[in-house]
Amino acid sequence: MKLTTKGRYAVTAMLDLALHDNNVPVNLADISTRQVISLAYLEQLFSRLRKEGLVSSARGPGGGYKLAKAASEISLSQIIDAVDESVDATRCGGQMNCQGEEQCLTHDLWEDLSTQIRGFMTGVTLADLTSRRSVKTVSQRQNAIPMVQH
Amino acid sequence: MKLTTKGRYAVTAMLDLALHDNNVPVNLADISTRQVISLAYLEQLFSRLRKEGLVSSARGPGGGYKLAKAASEISLSQIIDAVDESVDATRCGGQMNCQGEEQCLTHDLWEDLSTQIRGFMTGVTLADLTSRRSVKTVSQRQNAIPMVQH
DNA sequence: GCATAACCTAGTATTTTAGTAAAGTATTAT
DNA sequence: ATAATACTTTACTAAAATACTAGGTTATGC
Numbered sequence: 001m002k003l004t005t006k007g008r009y010a011v012t013a014m015l016d017l018a019l020h021d022n023n024v025p026v027n028l029a030d031i032s033t034r035q036v037i038s039l040a041y042l043e044q045l046f047s048r049l050r051k052e053g054l055v056s057s058a059r060g061p062g063g064g065y066k067l068a069k070a071a072s073e074i075s076l077s078q079i080i081d082a083v084d085e086s087v088d089a090t091r092c093g094g095q096m097n098c099q100g101e102e103q104c105l106t107h108d109l110w111e112d113l114s115t116q117i118r119g120f121m122t123g124v125t126l127a128d129l130t131s132r133r134s135v136k137t138v139s140q141r142q143n144a145i146p147m148v149q150h
Numbered sequence: 151m152k153l154t155t156k157g158r159y160a161v162t163a164m165l166d167l168a169l170h171d172n173n174v175p176v177n178l179a180d181i182s183t184r185q186v187i188s189l190a191y192l193e194q195l196f197s198r199l200r201k202e203g204l205v206s207s208a209r210g211p212g213g214g215y216k217l218a219k220a221a222s223e224i225s226l227s228q229i230i231d232a233v234d235e236s237v238d239a240t241r242c243g244g245q246m247n248c249q250g251e252e253q254c255l256t257h258d259l260w261e262d263l264s265t266q267i268r269g270f271m272t273g274v275t276l277a278d279l280t281s282r283r284s285v286k287t288v289s290q291r292q293n294a295i296p297m298v299q300h
Numbered sequence: 301g302c303a304t305a306a307c308c309t310a311g312t313a314t315t316t317t318a319g320t321a322a323a324g325t326a327t328t329a330t
Numbered sequence: 331a332t333a334a335t336a337c338t339t340t341a342c343t344a345a346a347a348t349a350c351t352a353g354g355t356t357a358t359g360c
Contacts, residue, residue, distance in 0.1 A: 004152065004347085006348065008260055011259075011260075027304090027305060043307075043308090050306095057305095058305090061305070061358065063357085063359085064305070064306080109161075110161075113226075113271075120267070121263075177336065187318090189319095191317090194319090200337095207336085207338095209326050209335080209337055210327030210328040210336065211327075212328080215337090
């Protein structure tokens with residue numbers, strides 16, 4: 001799992017969509033204006049989001065995008081995975097032919113970390129965000145990742 | 151908090167250091183060979199790690215790098231922060247002059263997420279990794295982030 | 301049939317990543 | 331002292347990812 005601004009743009013746009021989703025499709029031009037993301041860049045992102053089945057589109061006047069499922073069914077990990085093609089985090093290309101166990105230790109380590117963070121992102125849905133529960137609150141739910149003491 | 155291959159290189163190198171740290175400094179050429187990272191790139195990374203006080207260096211023959219503190223005192227978040235200069239995740243430059251509350255919602259959201267992930271990374275130290283406890287095990291400790299059910 | 305808005309393709313500037321190259325500085329074993 | 335070792339610094343470069351631009355096409359509601 002990679003965390004970059006690209007994924008953040010996608011989450012931002014999807015959140016905008018979730019907040020304005022009242023049966024009427026939302027067009028990208030509006031999202032572009034509201035979230036200050038270029039229209040063409042949004043088109044690229046939504047092309048992927050559509051291919052992953054996270055949004056559905058309607059063409060023509062009054063057209064636009066809608067969430068393809070309930071906001072409670074769309075997790076942050078789904079959104080980020082849709083736009084950030086996954087990097088192969090393993091140096092050995094997943095073929096386990098690394099020299100010695102040290103390198104595989106690092107390999108396993110990073111996979112573990114990725115799993116942890118993905119798990120966290122999977123536990124937070126768009127519905128959680130629109131209901132303005134803080135991420136901290138969400139993460140303290142039964143089925144999600146409680147947070148570290150500070 | 152940004153998660154890229156750069157940070158992974160740094161963690162890998164630091165883990166190599168931790169595994170070979172028996173009073174004798176470890177030189178970068180050895181790490182380069184073992185972890186298959188170019189020497190000059192390691193030099194760039196270690197320059198930052200040294201400035202952040204995570205490693206100490208010894209020059210001259212037999213010189214190299216050592217951990218500046220105990221492996222149990224060095225967390226993954228420290229390593230990643232040292233090499234990946236933090237991005238300003240807020241569109242408004244932290245000045246809170248965003249138009250309307252929607253944009254600030256996203257802004258807060260991403261800061262929350264960052265805090266969560268940083269918290270997780272702070273809970274995992276080099277000592278945890280060298281002791282070959284899996285990240286999952288570590289994350290299930292009292293003071294760290296338990297993981298999501300799968 | 302016309303405006304709207306998704307969809308598609310290609311290109312491009314910028315930044316980041318990862319690595320090279322070269323010259324220099326400090327340390328220390330001999 | 332001196333050579334060897336090894337870090338330090340600077341500058342440069344190739345490749346990739348990011349963010350955006352331009353120009354078109356296709357579908358559709360009015």
